[in-house]
Amino acid sequence: MLVLSGIVIVILGFALRLNPLAVVGIAGLVTGLAGGSSLRGVIETFGHAFAENRYVGIVWLVLPVIGLLERAGLRERLQAVIIALQAVTLARVLVSYLLLRQVSAALGLNALFGHAQMVRPLIAPMAEAAAEGSGPISNATRMEIRAYAASADNVGNFFGEDVFVAIGSVLLMKGFLQQNGIVVTPLALARWAIPTAILAFAIHGARLALFGRRVQRAQAQNA
Amino acid sequence: MITLEHVYILAGLMFAAFAVGRARDRAHPRRWRSAAFWGTYALSFLAGSHLSDLANGILLSVLIVLGASGLARPDDATPPTERLLAALRNGNRLFVPALAIPALVLLGTLFFKYLRVGTAPLVDPAHTTLIALAFAVLIALLLGYMLLRVPWSAPLTEGRRLMEAVGWAAILPQTLASLGALFASAGVGTVVGGLLTQVIPMTHGATAVATYALGMLVFTVIMGNAFAAFPVMTAGIGLPLIVGRFGGDPVIMSAVGMLCGFCGTLMTPMAANFNIVPAVLLELPDRNGVIKVQIPTGALLFVANTVLMALCVYRH
Numbered sequence: 413m414l415v416l417s418g419i420v421i422v423i424l425g426f427a428l429r430l431n432p433l434a435v436v437g438i439a440g441l442v443t444g445l446a447g448g449s450s451l452r453g454v455i456e457t458f459g460h461a462f463a464e465n466r467y468v469g470i471v472w473l474v475l476p477v478i479g480l481l482e483r484a485g486l487r488e489r490l491q492a493v494i495i496a497l498q499a500v501t502l503a504r505v506l507v508s509y510l511l512l513r514q515v516s517a518a519l520g521l522n523a524l525f526g527h528a529q530m531v532r533p534l535i536a537p538m539a540e541a542a543a544e545g546s547g548p549i550s551n552a553t554r555m556e557i558r559a560y561a562a563s564a565d566n567v568g569n570f571f572g573e574d575v576f577v578a579i580g581s582v583l584l585m586k587g588f589l590q591q592n593g594i595v596v597t598p599l600a601l602a603r604w605a606i607p608t609a610i611l612a613f614a615i616h617g618a619r620l621a622l623f624g625r626r627v628q629r630a631q632a633q634n635a
Numbered sequence: 636m637i638t639l640e641h642v643y644i645l646a647g648l649m650f651a652a653f654a655v656g657r658a659r660d661r662a663h664p665r666r667w668r669s670a671a672f673w674g675t676y677a678l679s680f681l682a683g684s685h686l687s688d689l690a691n692g693i694l695l696s697v698l699i700v701l702g703a704s705g706l707a708r709p710d711d712a713t714p715p716t717e718r719l720l721a722a723l724r725n726g727n728r729l730f731v732p733a734l735a736i737p738a739l740v741l742l743g744t745l746f747f748k749y750l751r752v753g754t755a756p757l758v759d760p761a762h763t764t765l766i767a768l769a770f771a772v773l774i775a776l777l778l779g780y781m782l783l784r785v786p787w788s789a790p791l792t793e794g795r796r797l798m799e800a801v802g803w804a805a806i807l808p809q810t811l812a813s814l815g816a817l818f819a820s821a822g823v824g825t826v827v828g829g830l831l832t833q834v835i836p837m838t839h840g841a842t843a844v845a846t847y848a849l850g851m852l853v854f855t856v857i858m859g860n861a862f863a864a865f866p867v868m869t870a871g872i873g874l875p876l877i878v879g880r881f882g883g884d885p886v887i888m889s890a891v892g893m894l895c896g897f898c899g900t901l902m903t904p905m906a907a908n909f910n911i912v913p914a915v916l917l918e919l920p921d922r923n924g925v926i927k928v929q930i931p932t933g934a935l936l937f938v939a940n941t942v943l944m945a946l947c948v949y950r951h
Contacts, residue, residue: 413826415822416823418818418821422857426904431803432904433698433804436699436810437699443817443823444820444821447820447821447823448821449820452689455692458692458695459691459692459695460688461812461813461815461816461817462679462683463691465812466643466679466680466683467639469676470642470643472650472805473645473646477775478793478794478797479790479792479793479794480783480789480790481729481733481779482793483718483721484718484725484783485724485725485729486729486733487718488719489725490729525737527912528916529736532917536917556924558917558919559917559924562914562917563928566900566909566913566925569909570897571936574894580862584862584865585865585893588865588889594878594885601886602890604887604890604891605890605894608939608943611940612932
């Protein structure tokens with residue numbers, strides 16, 4: 413039971429809005445000690461895992477390119493292009509990106525897009541520009557547009573990738589079931605991800621479209 | 636062979652350059668703390684594979700202490716008028732490096748496996764996408780310099796500005812993944828699984844499905860990762876009850892159960908790289924701004940998944 417104290421620390425830490433980095437560090441320390449490790453043992457396990465997981469930080473390599481492009485006017489250019497295209501609306505930008513993200517993830521290309529590579533430099537500015545095409549937007553609306561752009565990336569990614577047979581989660585399920593004496597094929601698992609993939613697109617796509625309409629209605633009222 | 640290690644060295648050099656850039660900025664009150672943070676992170680990338688577990692653990696502790704005590708705020712962005720002028724000057728050529736990144740990652744992912752030196756693969760086949768990303772970044776930088784008129788120092792100064800806007804959150808996803816390893820080695824999963832089966836009476840197949848689905852959701856919200864929740868819930872409830880006692884189909888149970896976990900990922904700050912990092916990257920004032928717009932989708936989809944599993948898992 414004592415090993416659950418780490419979970420309690422995490423929940424309390426996030427609820428009290430303490431610095432998440434400190435919360436995670438303390439939760440790890442407490443869990444390790446409660447599990448019977450020495451202080452040195454905990455630091456070693458933590459350090460080993462941190463070094464093993466360095467690939468998570470690779471994504472930051474794109475920041476210099478994005479910085480360079482933003483300095484050279486990428487957002488401003490994108491906004492000019494989008495505003496010139498009358499047919500591009502906020503809802504269309506967001507729903508198209510959701511579809512693109514989900515289909516590419518289902519084809520095993522889930523590392524192709526992402527928040528750093530795609531949403532910050534391209535999708536969020538496109539969505540903002542598309543909204544501005546039908547009138548000025550408040551700062552709060554701009555922030556909401558960005559949050560919805562990030563959500564389209566996440567939903568498309570999560571509920572697309574499981575349709576692909578060779579993705580980590582499908583292989584994890586296969587491996588775990590096999591350890592427990594149940595042999596299944598990755599294809600069978602991937603097939604059962606399809607109903608949820610369709611539902612995810614329907615639900616989130618509808619919410620993105622409704623959001624687009626809500627922004628437009630607010631603009632019409634202010635005009 | 637080109638491996639992940641080379642990519643780590645590249646990343647280490649980038650973080651080292653950020654650290655040096657920050658240290659040289661005399662005007663900044665917190666420059667040393669920030670420089671030490673990015674320098675330590677650089678060291679972890681450059682030397683992490685050769686250091687002992689203890690040394691890596693000490694690096695992580697230093698990062699947590701520095702990161703939690705507050706880092707330097709990023710420099711101001713280039714004024715909008717200047718960027719507007721640059722946009723007019725550079726025109727549609729701006730899109731070439733931007734679109735080159737996904738295109739090259741795709742190419743690398745698909746075709747690296749055909750590149751060979753003698754009989755050995757040129758690129759580590761286990762990590763093609765990450766290595767392709769590193770190549771794509773280097774080529775996009777080159778394209779940027781060739782096609783656009785920008786100051787030569789722009790990638791480092793602007794890259795550092797973006798990185799400092801992310802700040803300590805940069806290492807949060809990696810730290811959370813490490814916390815998962817600590818939880819696993821301390822046996823947190825077994826305790827939670829045992830506790831759930833004690834508390835809830837499992838007399839009907841539908842109760843078992845609901846408990847399994849909800850357990851996947853809640854445990855993912857706590858751990859920030861459905862992969863951590865899956866073995867715990869499946870060993871604790873899924874296999875003994877849904878499959879064992881009530882004769883459910885393990886394929887449907889696992890596939891849909893994992894997706895219940897993904898619904899949880901949409902709703903939790905613990906899934907930092909999906910939910911917190913974009914909020915910071917997009918400069919949202921509310922750290923939970925992305926989670927807030929995702930909760931309705933996550934909740935609806937979770938209900939749909941649970942119903943789907945309850946309807947299909949026992950019918951085969």
